[in-house]
Amino acid sequence: MPLLEARDLRVDLHTHRGTAAAVQGMSFTLEPGDTLGLIGESGCGKSMTALALMGLAPDNATVSGSLKLEGRELIGLRDRDWRAIRGFRLAMIFQEPMTALNPVHRVGAQIAEPLMLHQNLSHGAAREKAIALLERVGIPDPARRIDSFPHQFSGGQRQRIMIAMALACEPDVLIADEPTTALDVTVQKQILALICELVDERGMVLILISHDLGLIAQNVQRMMVMYGGAVVESGPAAQVFGQPAHPYTRGLLAARPSLAQRLVAHRSERLPTIKGSVPDLFSLPLGCPFAGRCAYTEDACFTDEPPVVPMGSAHWFRCRRADVVLDTPELIAGSA
Template sequence: MAALLEARHLRVDLHTQRGTATAVRDVSFTLERGDTLGLIGESGCGKSLTALALIGLQPEGARVSGSLRLDGQELVGLADRGWRRLRGNRIAIIFQEPMTALNPVHRVGAQIAEPLRLHRGLGAQAAREKAIALMARVGIPEPARRVDSFPHQFSGGQRQRLMIAMALACEPDVLIADEPTTALDVTVQQQILALIRELVAERGMALVLISHDLGLIAQNARQMLVMYGGAVVESGPAASVFHHPAHPYTRGLLAARPSLAQRLVAHRGDRLPTIPGTVPDLFHLPPGCPFAGRCPFTEDPCFTDTPPRVDLDARHRFWCRRAQVVLRAAGLADEDTA
């Protein structure tokens, strides 16, 4: 039986005036129905571009290679007409900023109804009634009255709810949420996340959740990918990665997140741990490990040698050529066995 969504060695090359840059390389994962996958990493690590490749919306000039299958159907190389039949129907996305994703000159009800008319063949009145029901389902007050309002007449949290309603209109098999709670206050964040969790459980969708917020991923994803420089540096069940992080980059990310105890005893002027350096430019990535140079375990071969995959167990793995030293430093291996 085929997985619902399966990526194998997914790669995205950007062709620009500066030349060609590999923005995403060798990304692999498998999603079953009802499964949840979290993607974490700093800005510029390839998370959002991976999401766009999953829905066939990569930038102009980008070339996607490798394999991406939805219910066994190969999507890499699919013509635009084929993508239009799937996008918004079987696979949908909640964009990071709803004010730029929603059309400011169209009424929100018409925007929610559009995929219903295109993919389900509903008439204008039936699609409108379904749009009102979806607005009510995501918590928009007085949906029958506000269905003809414009996006600017809603708050930021309500616009995000409208984006969710639009994405869920055709009950897709796969939902991609790219930073769905950015710029929302904590209360609205929790409401939005609770709504997404409820709908995923209710409809058996697979969810790809992208976020900088490690706590959000820990609470809402069963498996996760840690991305850096367009590549996956660690992957596995979320609980395992959070409790036993192996890659130096993963450990650096987790160390930079303050715990409640640290917040309670912190003094003004105290600095959180940081990862030295910055994310490298895509056009100047080292041919070896993308984290080479920022990693405290870097040796000269790290810049040139492709890091091998190291399996911690059947599902938890990371990529590092200095795995034995790294595991000892992380307390995940004994001196005698590593």
């Protein structure tokens, strides 16, 4: 039985402008120890997917489809039942620790809270474990700093505290939403190494969300490329990076500078870009969400749902012009 399984997961947002699909048809199956990466531009549905997986979708959202944790259906659970799971079996490292941490509570109390709630530890036992967790994530002098407030830590240290909170109850599933945003490269590497080490130790499922393609390539086994709330390409990370099929995936990879370009490029040189910008959810085409920005767009792309095109073992992409796309691998999105 899979540890975490999603089937046609969908999130619809109800606003004064009507209803829009923020996540459409998300499906995956994850076993203990599996790692999955989600990539895409801002507004493509990555963070909304994470919130739906945690039962934290906005009040104006309707979540449908199926989401199972070891066979137990989570869609439709009451808030009380979600609270029993969240932080215990499902945990999340949020994108911005300064807003995720409560500024008026000491960090030790925030780490100890899930331990007392889910593991019935006494205040003293929870405090001792919180100190051990702070030490594990690299906070210096944890016995003294456990009584500090979030603003008394650096950005990297606050992110480490978020990791400690997420791992406090040794969850089965860890969702990391841009866990290295705004951190310098050295701290990024340390935090990612720590997350991956703990995932390996405990056999957790890791869902890593990031704009950083290099970070995804180095830290996950499988990946999904999202655009307009839909998965447009999915497969083993090595295959997707080695043989990108969807025009959007190609555009993202082409926009990433190589090491040689970083060393010799002049300021006047420009990287390839994907023309246009991500439309809002109410302006997406009825057919392929990437229609219009894609160099291969034809009229039917705006109206016909793109079929799934297999590329090999577990690697696929969605495109109604797959024959043309695959015949011109050098062409990237927006370059025509």
